[in-house]
Amino acid sequence: MALIELEHIVKTYDLGLSKVPALRDIHARIERGEFVAIVGQSGSGKSTLMNIIGCLDVPTAGIYRLSGRDVSTLSDDQLADVRNLEIGFVFQSFQLLPRASALENVELPLVYRGVAKKERRDRAVEALATVGLEDRMKHKPAELSGGQRQRVAIARALVTQPSLLLADEPTGNLDSRTGEEIFHLFLDLHAGGNTIVLVTHEPKLAARCPRAVRLVDGLVIADGPGREVAAANAEALGAEALAQFQAAERAAQAGARP
Amino acid sequence: MTRLRRLLGELRDAIVQAAFSLVSHKLRALLTISGIAIGIMTVILIFMVQSGMSASFARQLSTLGPNTLFVHKWKWGVSGSDWWKYKNRPHVTMLDLRALQQNTTLPVAIAPLVNTLATVSHAGKDVKGVDVRGTTDGYLDATGWQIRRGRFITALDQEIGANACIIGADIEDAFFKGQEPLGQQVRVGPNMRCDIVGIFARKGNAFGQTQDLRVVLPLSSFIRTFGSKRGLVVAVVAPEGKVRETEGEVTAVMRNARHLAPDQEENFSVNRQDKLLEGFEQMMKATNITGILVGIITAIVAGIGIMNILLVSVKERTREIGIRRAVGARRATILWQFLCEAVMVALVGGAVGIALASGAASIIDLISPLPARVDPRVMLGGVIGSAVLGVGFGLWPALTAAMLQPVEALRYE
Numbered sequence: 001m002a003l004i005e006l007e008h009i010v011k012t013y014d015l016g017l018s019k020v021p022a023l024r025d026i027h028a029r030i031e032r033g034e035f036v037a038i039v040g041q042s043g044s045g046k047s048t049l050m051n052i053i054g055c056l057d058v059p060t061a062g063i064y065r066l067s068g069r070d071v072s073t074l075s076d077d078q079l080a081d082v083r084n085l086e087i088g089f090v091f092q093s094f095q096l097l098p099r100a101s102a103l104e105n106v107e108l109p110l111v112y113r114g115v116a117k118k119e120r121r122d123r124a125v126e127a128l129a130t131v132g133l134e135d136r137m138k139h140k141p142a143e144l145s146g147g148q149r150q151r152v153a154i155a156r157a158l159v160t161q162p163s164l165l166l167a168d169e170p171t172g173n174l175d176s177r178t179g180e181e182i183f184h185l186f187l188d189l190h191a192g193g194n195t196i197v198l199v200t201h202e203p204k205l206a207a208r209c210p211r212a213v214r215l216v217d218g219l220v221i222a223d224g225p226g227r228e229v230a231a232a233n234a235e236a237l238g239a240e241a242l243a244q245f246q247a248a249e250r251a252a253q254a255g256a257r258p
Numbered sequence: 259m260t261r262l263r264r265l266l267g268e269l270r271d272a273i274v275q276a277a278f279s280l281v282s283h284k285l286r287a288l289l290t291i292s293g294i295a296i297g298i299m300t301v302i303l304i305f306m307v308q309s310g311m312s313a314s315f316a317r318q319l320s321t322l323g324p325n326t327l328f329v330h331k332w333k334w335g336v337s338g339s340d341w342w343k344y345k346n347r348p349h350v351t352m353l354d355l356r357a358l359q360q361n362t363t364l365p366v367a368i369a370p371l372v373n374t375l376a377t378v379s380h381a382g383k384d385v386k387g388v389d390v391r392g393t394t395d396g397y398l399d400a401t402g403w404q405i406r407r408g409r410f411i412t413a414l415d416q417e418i419g420a421n422a423c424i425i426g427a428d429i430e431d432a433f434f435k436g437q438e439p440l441g442q443q444v445r446v447g448p449n450m451r452c453d454i455v456g457i458f459a460r461k462g463n464a465f466g467q468t469q470d471l472r473v474v475l476p477l478s479s480f481i482r483t484f485g486s487k488r489g490l491v492v493a494v495v496a497p498e499g500k501v502r503e504t505e506g507e508v509t510a511v512m513r514n515a516r517h518l519a520p521d522q523e524e525n526f527s528v529n530r531q532d533k534l535l536e537g538f539e540q541m542m543k544a545t546n547i548t549g550i551l552v553g554i555i556t557a558i559v560a561g562i563g564i565m566n567i568l569l570v571s572v573k574e575r576t577r578e579i580g581i582r583r584a585v586g587a588r589r590a591t592i593l594w595q596f597l598c599e600a601v602m603v604a605l606v607g608g609a610v611g612i613a614l615a616s617g618a619a620s621i622i623d624l625i626s627p628l629p630a631r632v633d634p635r636v637m638l639g640g641v642i643g644s645a646v647l648g649v650g651f652g653l654w655p656a657l658t659a660a661m662l663q664p665v666e667a668l669r670y671e
């Protein structure tokens with residue numbers, strides 16, 4: 001049984017005067033243990049799809065099955081529990097509690113899981129150590145750099161040991177080196193058996209994922225090995241993106257042939 | 259176990275967040291808190307004064323016999339509108355008194371009462387505001403007052419207008435510490451010297467005022483000194499169980515004395531204690547209504563303050579709500595997180611209000627003869643009341659927070 005099954009998913013935003021079709025007919029399956037990148041131009045519906053997969057939003061039509069359960073049959077409380085127990089979500093804009101320390105932010109999902117205080121603390125510390133932030137635990141988000149904040153957000157997503165890790169442009173706000181570090185973290189997590197779905201607009205990152213899905217105007221246009229899909233996407237994005245992509249390709253080949 | 263831990267974790271979190279939220283908006287929190295505090299204090303004080311008044315009224319009632327009727331120009335327990343009607347009636351006079359004394363058969367005692375406040379002096383010392391009364395020998399039976407030492411006014415004193423008086427315990431204390439008052443003289447009013455022939459037993463307070471600061475004179479001497487403009491009140495004591503019959507007889511005798519034709523309206527009133535009680539109950543109802551009204555207005559004002567605090571808080575923390583929902587908070591969690599904030603404001607306000615009321619009560623207790631104290635049950639009521647206020651007015655904003663969709667809350671700028 002696939003972890004994620006999307007059947008004819010449609011999402012239409014009703015703005016009163018006009019209707020915006022964000023997702024038109026999405027059909028996809030993602031197995032346990034996969035590492036999938038979602039690429040596509042701005043406005044193609046990537047975030048909308050991620051929110052639906054993350055049980056933060058519901059589709060206008062179509063069926064979404066998570067571990068075989070039709071999500072539309074779940075109550076609001078059950079959805080909250082699914083988000084807490086099964087899904088770790090990393091947002092593009094971090095979404096950390098501004099008044100809480102890094103440690104408290106990472107502890108939050110465990111509070112809603114009813115984990116005892118001591119264990120909560122231990123696990124949060126461990127998760128922060130995984131992302132290399134053991135020396136910044138008492139800092140508030142405002143006292144951290146962008147990359148550090150994103151790592152806190154990742155630690156928060158990891159701390160519950162979710163079966164599904166969703167990340168919506170986790171490197172979008174970071175410089176390329178920090179982005180690379182974060183991406184490596186995801187590769188490690190994938191190697192450790194996690195299922196990961198990652199939205200990215202960087203072709204060179206998508207190219208390194210085993211599988212990529214390309215969205216255009218709310219439709220799946222391509223679904224296959226990361227390199228092929230990423231190349232097609234970069235082409236569509238224009239000459240500049242393509243050049244960037246090819247440069248990255250060359251660098252990767254040069255690195256692989258020492 | 260897990261659920262309990264979750265609950266405790268959430269509660270702790272909610273309290274911390276609520277405190278944060280209040281501290282970061284000190285001025286607004288302060289305004290609302292003082293609104294609640296002043297309201298709660300006012301309501302507590304109103305009910306405190308009211309219960310003090312009814313306590314002393316109960317004492318007062320027990321000092322006047324329940325079987326006593328009072329013949330008076332005024333009708334007791336009637337307010338406002340009929341004022342002119344009663345004002346224009348003739349006074350109850352000595353003639354009426356005599357008619358009652360001679361022509362009634364049922365009463366066990368009849369005594370005229372008239373009083374004024376006057377200054378009483380002895381050996382160069384003045385006591386102001388003394389309750390000076392004129393009456394006759396029926397007074398003790400009619401009122402239940404007792405003589406501790408000496409004697410009361412006699413029929414002869416009344417007959418000859420004797421310069422004799424009976425003094426209350428406070429007068430004795432004021433002039434005759436360690437001396438024998440009987441046989442001494444006091445001056446009552448501007449120019450009347452009279453011999454002290456008796457001393458009343460101590461009565462204590464009624465309506466928060468001493469009843470022992472008084473001097474009683476023969477009615478004839480009183481009228482000679484203070485004039486007869488005031489008219490009399492005649493107290494008539496009915497035998498046990500015959501109040502109605504006595505009232506009938508007194509009315510008939512008075513109508514006769516006033517030469518009223520059968521179809522004429524009475525130009526006097528036969529009052530009973532329960533009329534006084536009615537008047538008192540009306541007053542109590544009025545204070546009750548005032549208290550309740552003030553309470554309601556307070557609750558609305560304070561409630562709007564609480565609601566405002568919460569609405570702003572929900573707006574400011576919309577993203578936070580989205581974040582919490584995204585990592586597993588249920589609607590109920592969000593709901594009582596905000597309720598917690600509302601109840602916290604309300605409770606702080608309530609506590610301050612109770613403290614203020616207690617402070618005011620101790621000051622009143624110190625400077626006035628009224629014993630004042632805030633009942634612990636009233637305090638508990640104040641605490642519960644403010645908590646209910648918090649929940650009541652916090653509910654709607656908290657519900658709007660709980661009903662937010664996670665995506666929408668996360669997108670909020």
Ligand SMILES: Nc1ncnc2c1ncn2[C@@H]1O[C@H](COP(=O)(O)OP(=O)(O)OP(=O)(O)O)[C@@H](O)[C@H]1O
Nearest residue numbers: 013020021022040041042043044045046047048049
């Ligand atoms: N809340 C909303 N109300 C109305 N329209 C929306 C809303 N959210 C998204 N849309 C529209 O839906 C479409 C898809 O948006 P979405 O955010 O999924 O794009 P995206 O692929 O994530 O883009 P980006 O790469 O810029 O993040 C867009 O046309 C967008 O304007």
Ligand SMILES: [Mg+2]
Nearest residue numbers: 046047048168
């Ligand atoms: Mg997006």
